Amino acid sequence: MFSTLPLLVGCATQDDLPSLDGRLRAIIQSAGLTGDPVRGRTLPTSDDPLPRLGMQLFFTKALSGNGDAACVSCHHPYLGGGDGLPMSIGIDADQPELLGPGRTHPEGPLVPRNAPTTFNAGLWDQVMFHDGRIESLGKTAGANGADGYGIRTPDRPWGYPDVLAGPNLVVAQARFPVTSEEEMRGFDFGNGQGNGSEVRNALTRDLLAQIVSGADPTRSARALNTWLSEFQRAFASDSDAATLITFENIAYAIGEYERSQVLVETPWKAYVEGDVTALSESAKRGALLFFQPPADGGAGCASCHSGDFFTDEQFHVLAIPQIGVGKDSGLSGDDDWGRALETHRDDDRYAFRTPTLLNVAVTGPYGHDGAYATLEGIVRHHLNPEAAVADYAFDQLDPSIRLTNARENTQNALAQWRRLRDLGRPTVAVLDLSDAQVADLLAFLAALTDPCVQDRACLAAWVPGDDIVDPDGMRLQATFSNPP
Numbered sequence: 035m036f037s038t039l040p041l042l043v044g045c046a047t048q049d050d051l052p053s054l055d056g057r058l059r060a061i062i063q064s065a066g067l068t069g070d071p072v073r074g075r076t077l078p079t080s081d082d083p084l085p086r087l088g089m090q091l092f093f094t095k096a097l098s099g100n101g102d103a104a105c106v107s108c109h110h111p112y113l114g115g116g117d118g119l120p121m122s123i124g125i126d127a128d129q130p131e132l133l134g135p136g137r138t139h140p141e142g143p144l145v146p147r148n149a150p151t152t153f154n155a156g157l158w159d160q161v162m163f164h165d166g167r168i169e170s171l172g173k174t175a176g177a178n179g180a181d182g183y184g185i186r187t188p189d190r191p192w193g194y195p196d197v198l199a200g201p202n203l204v205v206a207q208a209r210f211p212v213t214s215e216e217e218m219r220g221f222d223f224g225n226g227q228g229n230g231s232e233v234r235n236a237l238t239r240d241l242l243a244q245i246v247s248g249a250d251p252t253r254s255a256r257a258l259n260t261w262l263s264e265f266q267r268a269f270a271s272d273s274d275a276a277t278l279i280t281f282e283n284i285a286y287a288i289g290e291y292e293r294s295q296v297l298v299e300t301p302w303k304a305y306v307e308g309d310v311t312a313l314s315e316s317a318k319r320g321a322l323l324f325f326q327p328p329a330d331g332g333a334g335c336a337s338c339h340s341g342d343f344f345t346d347e348q349f350h351v352l353a354i355p356q357i358g359v360g361k362d363s364g365l366s367g368d369d370d371w372g373r374a375l376e377t378h379r380d381d382d383r384y385a386f387r388t389p390t391l392l393n394v395a396v397t398g399p400y401g402h403d404g405a406y407a408t409l410e411g412i413v414r415h416h417l418n419p420e421a422a423v424a425d426y427a428f429d430q431l432d433p434s435i436r437l438t439n440a441r442e443n444t445q446n447a448l449a450q451w452r453r454l455r456d457l458g459r460p461t462v463a464v465l466d467l468s469d470a471q472v473a474d475l476l477a478f479l480a481a482l483t484d485p486c487v488q489d490r491a492c493l494a495a496w497v498p499g500d501d502i503v504d505p506d507g508m509r510l511q512a513t514f515s516n517p518p
């Protein structure tokens with residue numbers, strides 16, 4: 035009977051339980067977290083010559099068919115690298131220079147999805163876009179797609195590399211916004227004719243127009259420009275415009291600008307690196323919930339939002355309410371089947387890529403279509419998709435957002451969530467967390483914010499000031515209705 039003694043001695047009382055810090059340390063170690071998602075990567079800095087040129091290109095409306103939208107229309111650093119709207123508005127905005135809340139289009143948003151942040155774009159290794167239609171075929175950790183296996187893009191069939199994709203995922207992505215009618219191309223450019231490469235060539239021709247005789251007089255703003263000297267400086271070359279001003283080089287410079295947007299200095303990183311004072315007690319409790327699986331009393335968030343970048347880059351069905359114009363899916367074409375649009379697999383219907391949670395406090399609205407205005411809303415959706423959908427107030431949305439078959443499409447997404455759950459596929463576990471626990475989770479998510487993203491002086495490194503040449507006079511001069 036004495037043999038039970040050691041057991042009794044070993045049995046922890048409340049005081050002997052590992053502290054919150056101790057438990058988190060054990061989780062950090064077993065998950066292999068370093069806190070630093072940039073470790074082992076080579077990324078440019080904002081004052082390198084190529085990112086500088088990329089910034090000029092990111093801000094010029096000359097890359098849009100109507101001359102009224104730029105990349106920055108939907109990805110402004112002051113708006114968390116996104117646009118602060120549920121779904122984006124590109125060309126033909128009522129006030130093209132007004133970004134963020136208040137930006138409107140006569141027909142409501144025509145882009146079907148929420149603009150993800152460009153911050154930390156250089157940290158994706160597998161896929162870009164909500165449906166992963168830019169995909170690294172090698173998926174090497176730390177490579178951002180630059181691992182020699184090639185990158186698949188929408189210009190190529192599923193599974194095949196696009197030889198024109200460029201060196202990494204971010205550059206490959208930068209080739210596509212200009213070909214989207216709603217985002218940048220416009221509905222009239224080239225009379226709506228022409229494939230992606232024809233559109234890219236036409237836009238490039240406009241940047242070249244300063245030296246090409248017979249430039250289209252209707253594009254005079256673009257015809258008189260000083261892009262050549264900017265390209266020569268950035269590429270450290272005295273080659274001529276035809277050699278330097280190619281769409282490949284445009285995409286490359288834009289990609290390097292985005293890859294220079296490294297914003298990872300979060301309180302969480304400081305904590306993982308050893309500063310136990312970097313997190314509040316509430317954020318520490320939230321971290322525990324975030325990382326522990328439901329079987330251990332946690333919320334299991336890290337099973338999908340895994341690693342130092344807080345994403346597995348995989349696709350999951352959460353049945354976020356389906357709102358907006360949709361993406362050519364379903365009977366009426368106003369549904370969005372997400373990943374299945376690429377893979378054509380039934381199980382991928384309504385599956386979307388797990389987003390990173392770095393800087394998530396400033397990247398709302400949330401979900402692939404921005405259906406949730408608040409972090410609390412999307413977090414609570416995870417805890418019980420059925421209840422969240424039942425409670426979802428479609429009438430809270432801006433009246434300009436199309437809701438034609440939104441309720442029906444959302445029910446179809448929920449049916450898919452139930453079907454996969456019943457098949458035992460990994461999905462969110464239905465959890466009954468207290469309000470205090472939800473508050474702890476939100477405190478943890480807030481600790482994933484790099485203070486720079488809320489500091490205009492710090493963000494100025496990625497916003498062209500008066501000292502940066504505006505080569506065509508077409509730089510978007512952003513205004514905001516709610517000064518962020």
Ligand code: HEC
Pocket residue numbers: 092103104105106107108109122123124125145147148149150151152155161162163164165204207208211212216217218288292
């Ligand atoms: C009209 C608004 C709009 C414009 C203009 C626009 N984007 Fe986007 N961007 C979006 C939306 C919406 C998505 C998500 C689309 C999807 O996943 O289907 C996106 C996705 C992205 C992504 C993928 C991020 C990720 O996490 O996978 C990057 C990078 C990006 N855009 C960069 C650019 C660049 C570079 C330009 C200019 C060449 C540009 N965008 C122009 C709205 C816009």
Ligand code: HEC
Pocket residue numbers: 324333334335336337338339349350351352353354386387388389390391394397399400401402403409412413416417460461462463475
């Ligand atoms: C089964 C995988 C999975 C689990 C588990 C999971 N998430 Fe998610 N999360 C996703 C996916 C996928 C999305 C995007 C869904 C969409 O857009 O349709 C998402 C979106 C989010 C967003 C919105 C981010 C944005 O930029 O729009 C937040 C915040 C979030 N999750 C937090 C959490 C928290 C907190 C937990 C734990 C309670 C959690 N997630 C558990 C897969 C998961």
